Amino acid sequence: MCSYFLLMVDRLCKQQAHCISFQQITHNTVSFPVAGDEMEFKKKSKTKELLETIDTCSLLELEGIPLFPSLDDNIEVLEKLFSDCSDFVIREFRQRNSERAAAIFVDGLIDTKEVNQALQSLMVLEDGDEDIRVIEERLLPVSQIDRVSDYKELLQAVLSGDTGILVDGNVEALTLGIRGAEKRSVNEPEGEAVVRGPREGFIENIRTNTSMLRRKLRTPRLKMKSLVVGRETNTNIVVAFLEGIADPQVVDEVSRRISNIDIDAVLESGYIEELIQDNVYSPFPQLMYSERPDTVAASLLEGRVAIFVDGTPMVLLAPATFWMMLQASEDYFERFQMTTLLRWLRYLFMVIALVTPALYVAITTYHQQMLPTTLLLSVAAAREAIPFPAIVEALIMEIAFEALREAGIRLPKTVGQAVSILGALVVGQAAVQAGIVSAPMVIVVSLTGIASFTIPHFNVAISLRMLRFPLMIAASILGIYGILVGVLLILGHMANLRSFGVPYLSPLAPMSIGDMKDVLVRVPWSFMEKRPSFLGIQNARKMNAGFSNKVQQRGGQAGTTSGGKSDGEGKA
Amino acid sequence: MRRLTPIVVLLLCLLPVAGCWDRREVNDMALVIAMAMDKEPNGQYRLSVQVPLVSSLGSTSGGGGGTSGDKSYYVDSAVGKTIREANNIIQSRMSRQLYYSHHRMIVIGEQLAKEGMSDVLDIVARFPENRLTAYLVMTKGKGIELLNAQPQFERFSGEAMRELVKMEAIAVSLKDVAQMLTTPGVDAFLPIIDAVDSHPKGKSKEVEFMGIGLFRGDKLVYMAKSQAIKGLRWFQRTFTPFSVVVSLNDKERLTVYFSKGKADLKPVIKKGRIHYDITVFATSVVVENMTSLDLDQKKNIALIENKLKKEVEVSVKDTLNLMQKYRTDTIGLGIILARQFPKEWRDTYRKNWNDHLPDITFQIHSKVVVQDVGQTTKNITKEEGGRE
Numbered sequence: 001m002c003s004y005f006l007l008m009v010d011r012l013c014k015q016q017a018h019c020i021s022f023q024q025i026t027h028n029t030v031s032f033p034v035a036g037d038e039m040e041f042k043k044k045s046k047t048k049e050l051l052e053t054i055d056t057c058s059l060l061e062l063e064g065i066p067l068f069p070s071l072d073d074n075i076e077v078l079e080k081l082f083s084d085c086s087d088f089v090i091r092e093f094r095q096r097n098s099e100r101a102a103a104i105f106v107d108g109l110i111d112t113k114e115v116n117q118a119l120q121s122l123m124v125l126e127d128g129d130e131d132i133r134v135i136e137e138r139l140l141p142v143s144q145i146d147r148v149s150d151y152k153e154l155l156q157a158v159l160s161g162d163t164g165i166l167v168d169g170n171v172e173a174l175t176l177g178i179r180g181a182e183k184r185s186v187n188e189p190e191g192e193a194v195v196r197g198p199r200e201g202f203i204e205n206i207r208t209n210t211s212m213l214r215r216k217l218r219t220p221r222l223k224m225k226s227l228v229v230g231r232e233t234n235t236n237i238v239v240a241f242l243e244g245i246a247d248p249q250v251v252d253e254v255s256r257r258i259s260n261i262d263i264d265a266v267l268e269s270g271y272i273e274e275l276i277q278d279n280v281y282s283p284f285p286q287l288m289y290s291e292r293p294d295t296v297a298a299s300l301l302e303g304r305v306a307i308f309v310d311g312t313p314m315v316l317l318a319p320a321t322f323w324m325m326l327q328a329s330e331d332y333f334e335r336f337q338m339t340t341l342l343r344w345l346r347y348l349f350m351v352i353a354l355v356t357p358a359l360y361v362a363i364t365t366y367h368q369q370m371l372p373t374t375l376l377l378s379v380a381a382a383r384e385a386i387p388f389p390a391i392v393e394a395l396i397m398e399i400a401f402e403a404l405r406e407a408g409i410r411l412p413k414t415v416g417q418a419v420s421i422l423g424a425l426v427v428g429q430a431a432v433q434a435g436i437v438s439a440p441m442v443i444v445v446s447l448t449g450i451a452s453f454t455i456p457h458f459n460v461a462i463s464l465r466m467l468r469f470p471l472m473i474a475a476s477i478l479g480i481y482g483i484l485v486g487v488l489l490i491l492g493h494m495a496n497l498r499s500f501g502v503p504y505l506s507p508l509a510p511m512s513i514g515d516m517k518d519v520l521v522r523v524p525w526s527f528m529e530k531r532p533s534f535l536g537i538q539n540a541r542k543m544n545a546g547f548s549n550k551v552q553q554r555g556g557q558a559g560t561t562s563g564g565k566s567d568g569e570g571k572a
Numbered sequence: 573m574r575r576l577t578p579i580v581v582l583l584l585c586l587l588p589v590a591g592c593w594d595r596r597e598v599n600d601m602a603l604v605i606a607m608a609m610d611k612e613p614n615g616q617y618r619l620s621v622q623v624p625l626v627s628s629l630g631s632t633s634g635g636g637g638g639t640s641g642d643k644s645y646y647v648d649s650a651v652g653k654t655i656r657e658a659n660n661i662i663q664s665r666m667s668r669q670l671y672y673s674h675h676r677m678i679v680i681g682e683q684l685a686k687e688g689m690s691d692v693l694d695i696v697a698r699f700p701e702n703r704l705t706a707y708l709v710m711t712k713g714k715g716i717e718l719l720n721a722q723p724q725f726e727r728f729s730g731e732a733m734r735e736l737v738k739m740e741a742i743a744v745s746l747k748d749v750a751q752m753l754t755t756p757g758v759d760a761f762l763p764i765i766d767a768v769d770s771h772p773k774g775k776s777k778e779v780e781f782m783g784i785g786l787f788r789g790d791k792l793v794y795m796a797k798s799q800a801i802k803g804l805r806w807f808q809r810t811f812t813p814f815s816v817v818v819s820l821n822d823k824e825r826l827t828v829y830f831s832k833g834k835a836d837l838k839p840v841i842k843k844g845r846i847h848y849d850i851t852v853f854a855t856s857v858v859v860e861n862m863t864s865l866d867l868d869q870k871k872n873i874a875l876i877e878n879k880l881k882k883e884v885e886v887s888v889k890d891t892l893n894l895m896q897k898y899r900t901d902t903i904g905l906g907i908i909l910a911r912q913f914p915k916e917w918r919d920t921y922r923k924n925w926n927d928h929l930p931d932i933t934f935q936i937h938s939k940v941v942v943q944d945v946g947q948t949t950k951n952i953t954k955e956e957g958g959r960e
Contacts, residue, residue, distance in 0.1 A: 369673035369701070373605070373731075376674060380598045381629040389597055420824050477591030485587065 071168035095128020109161035111180025144177025179372035216297035303537035318502035353451035358475035366479030391476035526551035606730025608715025610681035619658035621650035679715035685792035721767035721777035757906020802892030828862035868949035
C-alpha cells in the first residue's frame with residue numbers, strides 16, 4: 001500500500017500543471033504520521049487525500065480533477081472508484097503498432113457489437129496513434145465522439161452509456177456515443193389515450209423522447225438545453241422551448257430553478273415538479289405533465305417550456321394553468337362543436353366531482369326544503385334505516401371508494417377484477433341491503449367517481465377529489481353556507497396561485513377575453529389566429545389573417561381559389 | 573403576516589363553532605304533506621296533519637315495501653286554542669319533528685270557512701317553514717276527512733288534491749288568498765274538494781273537485797257547484813280549459829272544449845250607476861259530435877259558434893248573478909273600476925263596494941271561434957245525408 005502511494009506521488013510531481021485542485025485539497029489535510037521532511041509529507045498527503053476523498057465522492061465533487069497522462073494511473077484511480085462494481089469494465093489493449101490504451105464502459109449500457117467494431121479499427125484494421133486527437137479525427141469511425149479532459153465529464157458520459165477510450169500519454173480521453181441500453185418500445189400512452197390522434201407516447205429514454213419531439217417540430221427554433229441534476233443519479237434533463245415564441249424570461253427562470261436543485265436523486269419528473277413549483281402547500285399541480293409528444297409540441301407552440309427528465313415518460317410543461325389541465329389533446333383534433341360541448345361537460349363534472357357529496361350532506365341535513373317533495377320522500381325512505389348521520393355515511397362511502405380506486409391501480413390486472421367485483425357487490429349492493437349506507441349515497445359517490453374521471457389529467461382530478469373532503473365537513477357543519485365558504489377559499493387560493501409568474505386561473509382571472517376562444521369554447525381552427533396572450537409570448541400570430549379570413553368565408557378555401565361558381569358563392 | 577396567521581386561523585376556528593345548531597337528519601323528521609284546519613263547535617281550532625310513513629314507502633333497504641299492507645301515511649290531529657297549540661299537542665306525541673316545508677295543500681273546513689279563515693292563515697304565513705305557494709282548498713264538512721281519503725293514483729290525498737287543483741279547478745295559492753283578502757275590490761274564493769266514494773264502491777275514497785266557495789271578506793257565503801260558476805274561469809289570469817255541452821235540439825248534442833279564453837271588462841259610470849261592458853273571447857275545439865251535422869260546412873260551424881256565444885254569455889251572466897246575489901266580488905270588478913275611475917272609487921265605492929254590487933248592470937258580448945273540429949268532420953259511423 002505504501003509503495004503505491006509513493007508511486008502516485010512521483011507521478012503527480014511530474015505533472016504539476018494539472019494538480020491545481022489537488023493543492024487546494026492539501027490545505028485542509030489531516031495529520032499524516034510519517035517521518036520525513038516537510039516536502040515529503042506534503043506530497044504523500046496529497047495522494048492519500050485524493051484517494052481517500054475519491055472513495056466516497058460523487059461525480060460533482062470530481063469536477064476539475066483532470067485525467068492523468070499515464071494510463072496506469074488512470075486505471076488505478078478508476079479501479080479504486082469502481083471497486084465492487086461488477087458491471088464496470090476496463091478493457092486494456094494495445095493499439096496496433098502504437099501506445100497502450102483502455103476502453104472503459106458499463107456493461108449493458110453500450111451496444112457491444114458496435115463497440116467491438118470501433119475497437120477493431122484501433123486494434124486490427126488500422127495502425128494506432130499516440131495522439132488522441134489523431135485517433136478522433138482519423139482512426140475511429142464513430143459518429144458521436146467527444147473529447148473530455150476531466151474525470152467528471154468522462155465518468156458522466158461513461159455512466160450514461162458512452163464508451164471511454166483512454167490512451168497512454170494523453171491528458172484527454174474520448175467518449176464514444178455508442179449506447180445500447182435496453183429500453184421499452186414506443187407505445188400508446190396509457191394515461192392519455194385518444195380516439196383520434198397519434199398513438200405514440202414518450203418512453204423512459206430521454207433521447208428517444210427528444211427525438212419524438214423533434215419529429216413533431218422540425219425547426220432550428222426548437223431549442224433543447226441540457227442540464228444534469230442529482231448527485232447520485234446524474235439525471236439528464238432537457239429544457240425544450242421554441243425560441244422566438246417562448247418568453248425568454250420564463251425559459252431562464254425554468255433553467256435557473258432546475259440548475260439550483262441540489263438533491264441526491266431525481267427518479268421521476270415529479271421530483272423536479274415539486275422542487276421548482278411556486279407554492280409548496282397548494283393542492284393543485286402547478287406544472288402539467290404529459291406523455292404525448294403532440295401535447296408537448298402544442299404546448300411549446302403556445303409559448304410554454306417543456307422539461308424532459310431521463311428515466312420517465314412524463315414530460316413537464318410550464319407555466320401551467322388550471323384550464324389547460326381540463327383539456328385533452330383530442331380537443332384540437334375533433335370538430336369544434338363536439339369539443340366545445342365536451343369541454344362544458346368536463347367543467348360541469350368538475351364541479352360535480354367537487355361539490356356533490358358536500359351538497360348531498362348539506363341538503364339532507366340542513367336544507368330539506370330545497371328538494372322536491374317526492375325526491376325528499378325517496379331520500380327519506382332510503383335513509384330510514386340508516387344508523388349514521390349523512391356526513392358519516394358520506395365519509396364512509398367516499399373513503400371506501402378512494403380505497404377501491406387505489407387498490408384497483410396497485411393490484412396486478414388479473415387481481416384487479418376481483419377488487420371491482422368486491423367493490424360493486426359489497427359496497428354497492430350489500431351495504432345498501434344491509435342498511436348501512438343508503439342507495440342515494442351510493443349514487444352520489446358513483447357520480448362523483450365518474451365525474452372525477454372525466455377530467456383528462458389525473459393530478460387535477462385527484463386534487464379535486466381530495467378537496468371534496470374538507471368541503472363535506474364544512475357542509476356538515478354549516479350547510480350550504482359552509483360549502484360556499486369552502487369554495488370561496490379554494491377559488492381565492494387558485495386566483496392567488498402562480499405558475500412561473502402566470503396566474504393559475506388565466507385567462508379567466510385575470511380576464512383576457514381574446515383567449516376565451518380556447519377555454520370557454522374551442523373555436524374552429526381558422527379562428528385561432530393568435531397564440532394565447534397571457535403567457536407573454538413573443539410572436540403571437542399563428543396564421544396569416546388573410547388566410548384565416550379565406551377559410552372562414554362561405555365555401556371555405558374552395559370559395560376563393562377555385563373560381564367559377566363556388567367563387568361567386570363565397571363572396572355572396 | 574407571520575403575526576396575522578394565528579389570528580386568521582383562530583378566526584377560522586370560530587366558523588365551525590357557529591355550525592350544527594339547526595342540523596336535522598331526514599329520518600328525524602315528519603314531513604307534513606298536507607294540513608287541514610277546522611273549527612270545533614266549542615270555538616277551538618283543530619289542526620290535522622298528513623304525514624307519510626317513510627318506512628312503508630317501499631325503500632330498497634331490507635324487507636320494506638308493501639308487506640305492512642296498511643296506509644303509507646298517517647293522519648293525526650289535535651285541538652287547541654290556537655293552531656300552534658294544536659301543533660304542539662301533535663308534536664308532543666310524535667317522535668319526529670314536524671316539518672312543514674313540504675306541505676303544499678291546506679284544507680279549510682266548512683265551519684272554519686264560514687266563521688272566517690284569516691285568523692288561522694296567519695301562522696301559515698308567519699312560520700318560515702311554510703310556503704306561500706301552497707294551495708288552499710276548502711271542503712264540505714271537516715277537513716280531516718279529506719286527509720283521510722286514500723285516492724288510488726297517488727300515495728297521499730294531499731298529493732292527489734294538489735294535482736287535481738292544478739289541472740281541473742282554479743288553483744288558488746296562499747299568496748293569492750292573501751292578496752284577495754287584503755285588496756279592496758275583490759273577494760276571495762276557494763276551490764271545493766270533497767272526498768267521495770269511487771264507483772263501484774271500493775276501499776278507496778277519491779277526492780273530487782266539486783265547485784267554488786265564494787267568500788265575502790274572510791267568510792264563506794256560498795258554495796257554488798262547478799257548473800254554476802264556470803263563467804268565473806273567463807276572468808282568471810290564466811284560463812283553465814273546460815268543456816260544455818251544446819244542445820242543437822232535444823236529442824242532438826255536441827261537446828265543445830274551450831281551449832283559450834279571456835274576458836275584457838270596460839266599466840262605465842253613468843249618472844252614478846256603474847255599468848260594465850264585458851266581452852269574452854274564446855277559442856274552442858269540437859271534441860264530440862253526436863249530431864249528424866257536417867262540420868265541413870261553414871254554415872254549420874257558424875251555427876255552433878252562435879250556440880256557443882249564447883252559452884258563454886249565459887255562463888257569465890249566471891256567475892254575475894250569483895255574485896250579485898251574495899254581494900261578493902269574486903271576479904274583481906272593483907279593481908277594474910278603481911283603475912279606470914280612481915277618484916270615484918276612492919270617494920264613493922271603496923268603503924262599501926259589496927253593497928254596491930247588486931246595483932251594477934252588465935252588457936255581455938262574446939266572440940267564439942271554433943278552431944278545430946277534430947280528425948273527422950261528420951260522425952263516420954252515421955249514414956250520409958241525414959242532414960245537410
